[in-house]
Amino acid sequence: MERINVGLVGYGVVGNGVAQILEEKKDLLRKKSGVEINLKKVYTRNWNKNFQYPLSEDKKAYSLEEILNDEDISIVIELTGGIDFPYKLLSEAIKRKKHIVTANKALLAEKGKEIFLLAEKYGVRIGFEASVAGGIPIIRSLREGLVANEIQKIYGILNGTTNYILTNMYKYGKDFKTALKEAQELGYAEADPTLDINGTDAAHKIAILASLSYGGFLDFNQVYVEGIQNIDPLDIDLGKELGYILKLLAIAKGHNGEAEVRVHPTFIPEENPLSKVDGVFNAVMVEGDSVGETMFYGKGAGSLPTASAVVSDIVDISKSVIRGIGNEIELTSMNWEHKDLSLTRVSDFFTRYYIRFTVPDITGILAKVAEVFAKYSISIAAVIQKEKVLSYYKNSTSEKIVPLVILTHTASENNVQKAIEEIESKGITVGKSVIIRVEDEEK
Amino acid sequence: MERINVGLVGYGVVGNGVAQILEEKKDLLRKKSGVEINLKKVYTRNWNKNFQYPLSEDKKAYSLEEILNDEDISIVIELTGGIDFPYKLLSEAIKRKKHIVTANKALLAEKGKEIFLLAEKYGVRIGFEASVAGGIPIIRSLREGLVANEIQKIYGILNGTTNYILTNMYKYGKDFKTALKEAQELGYAEADPTLDINGTDAAHKIAILASLSYGGFLDFNQVYVEGIQNIDPLDIDLGKELGYILKLLAIAKGHNGEAEVRVHPTFIPEENPLSKVDGVFNAVMVEGDSVGETMFYGKGAGSLPTASAVVSDIVDISKSVIRGIGNEIELTSMNWEHKDLSLTRVSDFFTRYYIRFTVPDITGILAKVAEVFAKYSISIAAVIQKEKVLSYYKNSTSEKIVPLVILTHTASENNVQKAIEEIESKGITVGKSVIIRVEDEEK
Numbered sequence A, B: 001m002e003r004i005n006v007g008l009v010g011y012g013v014v015g016n017g018v019a020q021i022l023e024e025k026k027d028l029l030r031k032k033s034g035v036e037i038n039l040k041k042v043y044t045r046n047w048n049k050n051f052q053y054p055l056s057e058d059k060k061a062y063s064l065e066e067i068l069n070d071e072d073i074s075i076v077i078e079l080t081g082g083i084d085f086p087y088k089l090l091s092e093a094i095k096r097k098k099h100i101v102t103a104n105k106a107l108l109a110e111k112g113k114e115i116f117l118l119a120e121k122y123g124v125r126i127g128f129e130a131s132v133a134g135g136i137p138i139i140r141s142l143r144e145g146l147v148a149n150e151i152q153k154i155y156g157i158l159n160g161t162t163n164y165i166l167t168n169m170y171k172y173g174k175d176f177k178t179a180l181k182e183a184q185e186l187g188y189a190e191a192d193p194t195l196d197i198n199g200t201d202a203a204h205k206i207a208i209l210a211s212l213s214y215g216g217f218l219d220f221n222q223v224y225v226e227g228i229q230n231i232d233p234l235d236i237d238l239g240k241e242l243g244y245i246l247k248l249l250a251i252a253k254g255h256n257g258e259a260e261v262r263v264h265p266t267f268i269p270e271e272n273p274l275s276k277v278d279g280v281f282n283a284v285m286v287e288g289d290s291v292g293e294t295m296f297y298g299k300g301a302g303s304l305p306t307a308s309a310v311v312s313d314i315v316d317i318s319k320s321v322i323r324g325i326g327n328e329i330e331l332t333s334m335n336w337e338h339k340d341l342s343l344t345r346v347s348d349f350f351t352r353y354y355i356r357f358t359v360p361d362i363t364g365i366l367a368k369v370a371e372v373f374a375k376y377s378i379s380i381a382a383v384i385q386k387e388k389v390l391s392y393y394k395n396s397t398s399e400k401i402v403p404l405v406i407l408t409h410t411a412s413e414n415n416v417q418k419a420i421e422e423i424e425s426k427g428i429t430v431g432k433s434v435i436i437r438v439e440d441e442e443k
Helices: A013-024 A026-033 A084-095 A105-122 A138-145 A160-172 A176-185 A200-214 A233-241 A303-323 A365-375 A413-425 B013-024 B026-033 B084-095 B105-122 B138-145 B160-172 B176-185 B200-214 B233-241 B303-323 B365-375 B413-425
Strands: A002-009 A035-043 A073-078 A099-102 A151-157 A244-255 A258-269 A281-288 A292-299 A350-360 A380-385 A401-408 A434-438 B002-009 B035-043 B073-078 B099-102 B151-157 B244-255 B258-269 B281-288 B292-299 B350-360 B380-385 B401-408 B434-438
Touching: A002 A013, A002 A303, A013 A026, A013 A035, A013 A303, A026 A035, A026 A303, A035 A303, A073 A084, A073 A303, A084 A099, A084 A105, A099 A105, A099 A303, A105 A200, A138 A200, A138 A281, A138 B138, A138 B303, A151 A200, A160 A176, A160 A233, A160 A244, A160 A281, A200 A244, A200 A258, A233 A244, A233 A350, A233 A401, A233 A434, A303 B138, A350 A365, A350 A413, A365 A380, A365 A401, A365 A413, B002 B013, B002 B303, B013 B026, B013 B035, B013 B303, B026 B035, B026 B303, B035 B303, B073 B084, B073 B303, B084 B099, B084 B105, B099 B105, B099 B303, B105 B200, B138 B200, B138 B281, B151 B200, B160 B176, B160 B233, B160 B244, B160 B281, B200 B244, B200 B258, B233 B244, B233 B350, B233 B401, B233 B434, B350 B365, B350 B413, B365 B380, B365 B401, B365 B413
Parallel strands: A002 A035, A002 A073, A073 A099, A258 A434, B002 B035, B002 B073, B073 B099, B258 B434
Antiparallel strands: A151 A244, A151 A281, A244 A258, A281 A292, A292 B292, A350 A401, A350 A434, A380 A401, B151 B244, B151 B281, B244 B258, B281 B292, B350 B401, B350 B434, B380 B401
C-alpha cells in the first residue's frame, strides 16, 4: 500500500468538506482505490476562526512554503478564490512538479491555457472535476466515458443560484427582485450575486466543457454572456403558452472546426429533461454522435458535493503518481486538437427566437411585422397576439398597448437583429422589444 | 504512439457498432487518448449474412483460436449472448492473459465471481461499462467519480422495453398486452421478451451495480425479482390519484453490512426525476453520503450507444496496457470489501406499500381492514375508497364491488404479507389483493 501526501490551500466551505472526507473516509478510499491518502498540511490565511471541520495543530501550515517546499507532498489542492493569487500559487506548485487539483472555474476559463501548458511542460496533472457542476462527474464522463463520441452539443444548467431564482419566478409568478431576495435569505445567492446573475459563472463552466469537448483553448472574452437580471415574468408566462420553460442555459456546439459558446436565458420545450431540473440542482446534457442524448444531474455546489469531486481527482492522480504518468494525453485533456478553438461570432449564431414586441392594438400591425421578417428571410413558426390588454400594459393614455409574440424557425442572429431594428425604427412598436433564444430542434 | 490490437467475438448489432467506431474514429480516439487501437480480428459463427458494417476479408476470423492464439491481441471484446459459451471463451482468454471487455450482464451477474477472481489471478482487467445502461457511463462514475461516497442507495430504470410499455400504459391507458404488442411492432421488444418483461434483465444490471457499490459478489438467485406482466391499468390510474407514477425499478440499498437488492413495479412520486424518464430511455439515481442525489440518463440500448461504452473500456484498458496495470484494485472493482455481499431477505424489506383490496361496497369494511393493519403495526398514510363502482368491477351479481386502496407508511414486508393474508382469509375481500411497493421517503 503506497501513501500519497497532499497539501491543501484554502480552508473555506469546500476545503473543510475535503478535509472531512480525507480524514473520515481514509479506510473507504483505501479499500476502493488501493491508495492511502494523507492530508499532510493545510494553509489558510487566518486560523483564528471557527471551522466546520476543525483541524489538529500539526496539520496547520502558517505559510505557503510549508506546502510548496515539502518534497513529500505530491499533490496540491487549490481551493481559494479569484484568479491572480491561485494563478501564482499553481504556477509555483507546478514548477516544483506537484500535481494540482482545483475547483477554480474562473482560473481555468480565463487562464487555462497558461496553466495547462505549464503543467504539460513540467509533466504534472491537473484535476478539475469540481470546477464544473459540483459533485456530478461530468469532466471524467466527457474525457473517458464518452471518449468514442464527437460531441455535437453540450448544454446545461450550470448555475444553481439563477436556476433557483427562475424556478421561483416560474412556479410562483414572482418578479426577479423578489426571487433574488428570497434566494439570498435562504443562502442560495451570495450577498454580491453579480457573477451568478449576469451569467459569468455559467460561462466559466461552459468554456471548460467546450475545451474538453472540442479539444482546444478559447478566448473567454469572446464567449457570449447574457444574465437573467432583466427577465420579465410576462415572458415566462407567454413562453409557457408556447410550451416552453425559461432556463439560464450554457451552450456549446461544435461545427466546421468552430465552437459556438454562449450563455443566455433560453426557452426549452417541456419535453426536454432539463426543463424539470428545478431549484439549485445542476444538469448537463451531452449529445454525442454515438451515444445520442445523455444527461448528468446533481448538486452543483455545496461543501460535500464539491468535495466529493475534489477527492475523486485526488484519488485518480494518486493512482497515476504510483504507477507513473501514462502518456502526455493525461496532461492535455483540454487541448487534444493542439490548436486553439475559434469561436463563432454572435452575429453568426443560428437558432430559434422568441421575440416580444410591444405594439398598439390596431389592425395591420402583424402584417407589417411579418413583412419585415420576410424581407430578412425569417420564417415564423407561431404568433401570440393578445386581444385583451394585459394589466401589465395598462398606462395612462387611452391607447391600448398589447404584446405581440413571434416564435421563429431557425434563423440567423444577424438577420433577426436587423429585422427588429427595422421594425422598431419604423415606429411599428412602442417600447423596447424582448429577444429570448429558443433551444428547440425543428421537427 | 503505441498500438494496441484487439479481437472481437460476436458480430451482432453492438459488434457492428464497435467495429464502425474503431474503424471510422481511429483518428479521434488517437487524439483524445494517445493510443492507436487496431481492430485486428473479428469472429462470428456465420459470415454469410448481411452486416450493418461489413468487414474486409483480412479482419474475419473463422475460428476462435485465430483470436485466442494471437499474441499480438491484448484485449478480447466479448459481444455474444447467453452464459455458457461466453464463460468458456472468457476463461480461455483470461488464462492467456488477455484483457476483457464485455457487455454481457447475464454472465457478470450470474458468474461474475468466477470471472473476476480468475481475472485477478491472471492479472488482467475486465471492462464492463456496456453491461449496464448502454452508453451511460455509470460504472466509471461509481468506481471513480463517486469514489468518495458511501452509496446509500442506487436505483433506476434499467430496462428500456418495460419502460416503453409502462409509459404507453400510463400515457394512453393501454393494457399490458396491447402495449407489449406495439413495442414488439416497433422493435422495442424482442419476439421473446420474457427476460425483459419478467424483470430478469434489470435484475442482472442492478446485481452488477450492487456489487460495485457495496464491494462484494452476491448470489444472483437471491435477488428479489418481479416483472410487469400482471400490471393492471387500474392501479396505474389509482396511483396517479396519489401523485405516483409506476416504473419497473431496480433498487439496491446498503445497510449494516447487508444489501437489499430488488426489482419490481414501483410507485415513485411525480417529483422524482426518474418519473419523467419515458420510453426506451434508462436512468440511474445514485444517493451518496457526500454527493447527495445524482442522476445519469441516456439510451440504455442500441448499436452505437452500447458500442460507445464498449469503446470507452477498450480505450481505458489500452492505456493500462501501455503503462502497466497500476494495482490490484483495478482488477477487483466488484470486490473491494473482499467478502461476499449478504442479501436482505424479502420478508425483511422495509418500505412503503400501495395495497388494493377488492371489497363489497358495504359499511364497516375500512374499519375491519384498519383493525388488522393496526394489529401488525402498519401505519396508514392514505386511503382511496371509491363510491362509484368502476366499470372494471361490474359483474353479473347484484352486489357492488369496489377497490379499496391503502397507502402505508414505511412497514415491514413480513407484517404486510401477514396482514393481507389475514384480511383475505377473514373474507373481508373478494378476489386477490394487489401489492405494489412505493419508493417515497417519509417527509
